[in-house]
Amino acid sequence: xxxxxxxxxxxxxxxxxxxxxxxxxxxxxxxxxxxxxxxxxxxxxxxxxxxxxxxxxxxxxxxxxxxxxxxxxxxxxxxxxxxxxxxxxxxxxxxxxxxxxxxxxxxxxxxxxxxxxxxxxxxxxxxxxxxxxxxxxxxxxxxxxxxxxxxxxxxxxxxxxxxxxxxxxxxxxxxxxxxxxxxxxxxxxxxxxxxxxxxxxxxxxxxxxxxxxxxxxxxxxxxxxxxxxxxxxxxxxxxxxxxxxxxxxxxxxxxxxxxxxxxxxxxxxxxxxxxxxxxxxxxxxxxxxxxxxxxxxxxxxxxxxxxxxxxxxxxxxxxxxxxxxxxxxxxxxxxxxxxxxxxxxxxxxxxxxxxxxxxxxxxxxxxxxxxxxxxxxxxxxxxxxxxxxxxxxxxxxxxxxxxxxxxxxxxxxxxxxxxxxxxxxxxxxxxxxxxxxx
Numbered sequence: 001x002x003x004x005x006x007x008x009x010x011x012x013x014x015x016x017x018x019x020x021x022x023x024x025x026x027x028x029x030x031x032x033x034x035x036x037x038x039x040x041x042x043x044x045x046x047x048x049x050x051x052x053x054x055x056x057x058x059x060x061x062x063x064x065x066x067x068x069x070x071x072x073x074x075x076x077x078x079x080x081x082x083x084x085x086x087x088x089x090x091x092x093x094x095x096x097x098x099x100x101x102x103x104x105x106x107x108x109x110x111x112x113x114x115x116x117x118x119x120x121x122x123x124x125x126x127x128x129x130x131x132x133x134x135x136x137x138x139x140x141x142x143x144x145x146x147x148x149x150x151x152x153x154x155x156x157x158x159x160x161x162x163x164x165x166x167x168x169x170x171x172x173x174x175x176x177x178x179x180x181x182x183x184x185x186x187x188x189x190x191x192x193x194x195x196x197x198x199x200x201x202x203x204x205x206x207x208x209x210x211x212x213x214x215x216x217x218x219x220x221x222x223x224x225x226x227x228x229x230x231x232x233x234x235x236x237x238x239x240x241x242x243x244x245x246x247x248x249x250x251x252x253x254x255x256x257x258x259x260x261x262x263x264x265x266x267x268x269x270x271x272x273x274x275x276x277x278x279x280x281x282x283x284x285x286x287x288x289x290x291x292x293x294x295x296x297x298x299x300x301x302x303x304x305x306x307x308x309x310x311x312x313x314x315x316x317x318x319x320x321x322x323x324x325x326x327x328x329x330x331x332x333x334x335x336x337x338x339x340x341x342x343x344x345x346x347x348x349x350x351x352x353x354x355x356x357x358x359x360x361x362x363x364x365x366x367x368x369x370x371x372x373x374x375x376x377x378x379x380x381x382x383x384x385x386x387x388x389x390x391x392x393x394x395x396x397x398x399x400x401x402x403x404x405x406x407x408x409x410x411x412x413x414x415x416x417x418x419x420x421x422x423x424x425x426x427x428x429x430x431x432x433x434x435x436x437x438x
Contacts, residue, residue: 038411090350106119147402187341206263211268214263218250257276257401332345335348365415372424377427385431394425
């Protein structure tokens, strides 16, 4: 009798493997072929003439340009390889029966506590997926180190990995718990109620991140350069921004790349400058960047972006509510799932959401690129037409961050939330000409 049961279990495992293996192979093949194509694609977005400010060889040597292109293409190719590997890992967790085992252990440890069950399952699930993704993540890090972009020691890198794991788990557990409670209570319209519950959580996270989460990774402090701070506050006054919260962050201990950004909302809204940006750009270039970030504030891009994200999230949840049950009914028996309300079906939902998010990415990126163009123009206007500072800042950004100024159209379409640096430089050239005509 026991022998027969063991044979049946073995047969079920083989069935899961045989049915899932072809799909895993197709995903990996597609992602690796895309990665290969992206790495070897020599087409460019912008046709630039040598000697123009937008041409890479006007602000870097041929060796620097070749190095920049190799780095960018390697990172872009790895993005597609990593994405396919991530999807395969989700299918592996299902096909190997790991998801069902995590659920069974969680139920055994917390028979009457659904929150306890979700906690155990989530910790085990994230631990396994993190470990499986670790080799590729380490390889990406070593590329950054070898190209001189990253300054992180192995100890610092692993410390940040552990911090990521802890924060991700703490934030994910309540979300998954709420999601499955809603699915059980309203099987037909869970997508709408889950979206309704997610909206305040998302707003809370946006407010929380700059104040409580970001400082766990880096040291933030108000901008220390008083002369530069006075210039920035004067710029903020011209932009009718009542109080500009400008911070600097010690990113030089991790990277040589340049960056500045706006995050938060309401009282937590702030402009953040990496110390690498402060150390390597002139005051005029920094003021242009500040003007750009203020443009996002004045034009309400944060609110527009939030509204767009909420609409996109609603659409993703709705489509997931249609595809998720179909996959669970089709493959649930093979994967040992007990239905849509089964916690072990979480990898199915994550697979569908990730796939749909990737498909929606180009549209989202397009809207963000429009916002960036508007903010570039605003920066020129508020800095009294100083387009040259913008041009040189983008040239330095490309050279020092090893960012390909003129990637392929496919890469721009799929991955770029900003216009390419060559496009931005050329747009600034046009603005400078318009200013001269005036």
